[in-house]
Amino acid sequence: MRKDLIEERLGLIKSQLKILEKEIKNHLTKESKGYQDVSQKIENVLSIPGVGHTVVATVLAETDGFAKTHSVRQLISYAALSIDHSESGEMKGKSKMKKKGNKHIKGVLFCPALSTIRVSEEIRAFYDRVAEGRNGRAAALAVCRKVLTLIYTLWKNNTSYDPNYIKKGATSCPS
Numbered sequence: 063m064r065k066d067l068i069e070e071r072l073g074l075i076k077s078q079l080k081i082l083e084k085e086i087k088n089h090l091t092k093e094s095k096g097y098q099d100v101s102q103k104i105e106n107v108l109s110i111p112g113v114g115h116t117v118v119a120t121v122l123a124e125t126d127g128f129a130k131t132h133s134v135r136q137l138i139s140y141a142a143l144s145i146d147h148s149e150s151g152e153m154k155g156k157s158k159m160k161k162k163g164n165k166h167i168k169g170v171l172f173c174p175a176l177s178t179i180r181v182s183e184e185i186r187a188f189y190d191r192v193a194e195g196r197n198g199r200a201a202a203l204a205v206c207r208k209v210l211t212l213i214y215t216l217w218k219n220n221t222s223y224d225p226n227y228i229k230k231g232a233t234s235c236p237s
Contacts, residue, residue: 087115099220106216109223110209111185112178120170121213128218134211141167143207168206175205184225185209 107118122128131137138144142163178185185205193201216223 083114083116086119089119103217103220106220106222107213110178110212110216111181111223111225112174112176113209113213114174117170117174118213121167121210124164124167128214131214134214137210137214138207140164141171141210143168143171143203143210167210171206171209172202175202175209178209179205182225 104118107113108115125131125137125140128137131140135144140163142165144163179189179202180186185208188208189201189205192204212223215221
């Protein structure tokens with residue numbers, strides 16, 4: 063009996079989640095229809111594998127359309143994805159992710175980052191390189207940082223995601 067109740071609740075929550083995701087998608091497309099530039103920028107960001115409407119809506123809402131940040135470094139710090147180096151004089155401590163910052167952006171990027179690792183060969187290669195000598199969570203957070211950098215870069219430059227960008231000889235994303 064108890065198991066049936068839990069399964070029923072889970073089904074209800076899943077259906078509500080689908081409704082909310084559809085509303086977010088409709089809201090994004092409806093709101094951006096009058097603004098061709100914004101609509102194009104949203105489509106560019108959605109071209110990143112693993113990034114969906116919920117991620118775009120959250121990142122844009124939390125950063126006020128990137129008006130609160132003026133550089134990638136500032137955005138990374140704002141999203142609590144920057145690294146805190148513990149050093150003093152000659153003493154070198156462990157480096158770890160900062161705890162201060164906007165937890166909503168960090169939280170909404172984690173699952174899409176895992177999805178991006180699965181579907182994008184370039185991001186998977188980046189993840190594998192970072193994961194050497196680190197735990198999986200640290201490498202996944204590095205991918206979150208990379209995805210947020212991609213979102214910011216594509217939004218600011220009004221370009222779509224190019225998986226061959228790194229292969230063409232570029233060393234980093236333009237900003």
